[in-house]
Amino acid sequence: MKIIALYSIKGGVGKTAAAVNLAYTSAESGNETLLIDLDPQGASSYYFRVGENKKAPKHGFFSVKTKLTKQIKGSNYSKLDILPASFYFRNFDLMLDSMTKSTTRLNKILAPLKDEYDLIILDCPPSINLLAENVFHTSDKILVPVIPTTLSERTLAQLVKFFKDNDYELSKLAPFFSMAQKSNQHHINMIQEIEKKYPIFMKSLIGFSIAIEKMGIHREPALSYADSRSLSQAYRHLFKEVMTKI
């Protein structure tokens, strides 16, 4: 079992769109896949029409006694399951703070799922906190969507610094350009500039797409309904690239 996370300190960069469509691509490629929606907003769950877990687990999410399997729901697609978000996820940091070994808890609770799934995808909320540190520990690769803009670059720099300061493996970070627009000269320039600065950047690039914007209407992964060949190719390419690196 491998674990990849979609993570960014910044919101609105295409984390959830990537998590949902990569999960879809993974299952379509024959992998038993679980998408865990760690974001209390529950956007991933919403896209898969899976309602939130209304009841908090008896022992709390991060307790070893918690049976996560009970909260998993099948999606409308073969080989793809969802662990939906819950509003009580907003208290993750409080929960973790009260626990010992608070940065490796996630690793422990995901361990029992290793025989069941080939790939787990974590859709993370946009913040640097204890939950994020758990994600950094647990994931084999952390995919960071970066819009080719100055602000996005800044948050990537912050993340890289955090990794260095806290001795996390920098090689786990896999940033990729997201929502990039071919017709936008500023985007083109930024891409060239950022790529020079960060050789860890993935080769795959996800362009801006109306189909992705419409995911909220369809409530399905864009790849399941979009005619856009370039979009599906882009996600498949990204998926393949990630898989070769883990």
Next chain:
Amino acid sequence: MKSNLQQNIIQLVPEHIDFNNIKVDLLRYLNFNVVENEETNQVKTIHFLDTFNLSCFKQKLFALKHTSHFNLMSDDRLLDYLFSMQASADNDLHRVETEQLPKFWWQFTQPKLRSMLKKIIGLRALTDIGEGIFSNRQLKIQNEENKTIAVVILLEARSLSNEQNNSFKCIKIQSVRGYNKELKQILKLFQKSGSFTPQQSIIKSLFHSLNIRTEIFDIKPQINIEPQTPVRTMTNQLIDLMLSKIRQTEPGLIGDVDTEFLHHYRVALRMVRAVITQLKEVYQVNDVVDLKLRFGNLAKKTNHLRDLDVFILDKNKYLELLPTTLQVGLLPLFQDINEQRDKEFVRVKNWLLSDEYIHEIDNLQQLFSNNFGSGETLWSETPCLDIAIIKINKRYKKINRATQLITKDTSDEEIHELRIECKKLRYLLYFFASLFEQNNFKKVIKKLKVLQDSLGIFNDLSVQIDFLQHYLNQLIKSSLSQKNTALAASLGGLITALTERQNQQRQVCIEQLIQFGHTDVQLLMNQTFISSDNLKTESTI
């Protein structure tokens, strides 16, 4: 691992239930939407194939043909296939595409399939045992969020030739992980409509609806008799049963479906003759003379055809015994035997279709279905168990005495005589099988079978050598052309090879006969047929 967490519930649905009403009920009572993609609904005509004695069905295997595809699959896979209508690596044991479906294992080309079928069907032919028109519909059950919470597949099958037009209806509810509460609600709704889990296997229910037989034909006599049953009642029952088996083999024999029909026809006839000869004291003397003659006449008619069949079936075995250079020489022999067989078959077929035969066999059947035999005879009223013990022990003692005298110098004739004695004992055991404790009884049968198989091979070799020697003599008598010289050389080679094999087999038979005379077999026989503890009910002797 993951699939274990998902449930598939399969239930039968009463015929009168309309699947469309269930769709309405799901919305009305549970507020679930039902999405049906009619484009994915399928209709297929599937033919089921098996041998006359349902060799595949017995092993929980199913051979099916759909258009030009042949599949062999296990019973649980068959259900998957019918629900999905798609052969996959999961549900397909073997699949071949074929325009003209082969009947025998050796006619299939795929090596794995050949060897599997060889084990399952042996010399039997696969024939169409029934067919059905299958249709399936897939319903996605969705909650108010339009999230699929379960998938229901409706399967309906109808027979093409069923006059009553029975139909088979079945549902498969596939759960979606995390929606167990909804699954229970859906299941409850179906059960309220009458769906249920059947006691017997779903495939059996399907076959029943499609009028496909599931009773397995077995040539062995299986009658249940009580220890106190008068012997004559038992013999009449047994002969009546064997006559019905003879009648069942006739269509396949006439249709020349496979060689086992004739074989079983003859086995049944032999069994009847064995009853009359070995238990002759239950009938009047003049009746025994008459029956022996009549059944003997029936048996004689098919002797030659069976000899030819056996010879042809052994063709490859014969060829393998010869060096390659001599193999070609034998081909005219097989051509000749095949031609003889074709002629002989037509003769037997015409005889079976003749008024003379039909009248005779009808007559015999009528005699034994109406409790044949007049007046009391020596054993007519004696309880079965008494006679069983006397006859079995007497026959065994005779064999046992003879086996004590076996040496490496024992003549072939003596071995043949012992073979016949063992055969008689085996028949007696079949007749009275239901009277004895089965554990020990089966051990006796097993020991006897090993011995008989060996003796059978020895005898077959003698018959084959005689047959070939006779053929060679005839050939020499007629003018030997150049072509015939090659045949004569091959025949000479074959007779030599077979004689060598017969000598080896003789040694095997002698060793096994000596073993059969050992004290452990004696003990087993005593335990099974003398000690009252091993009888189902205590002997009256």
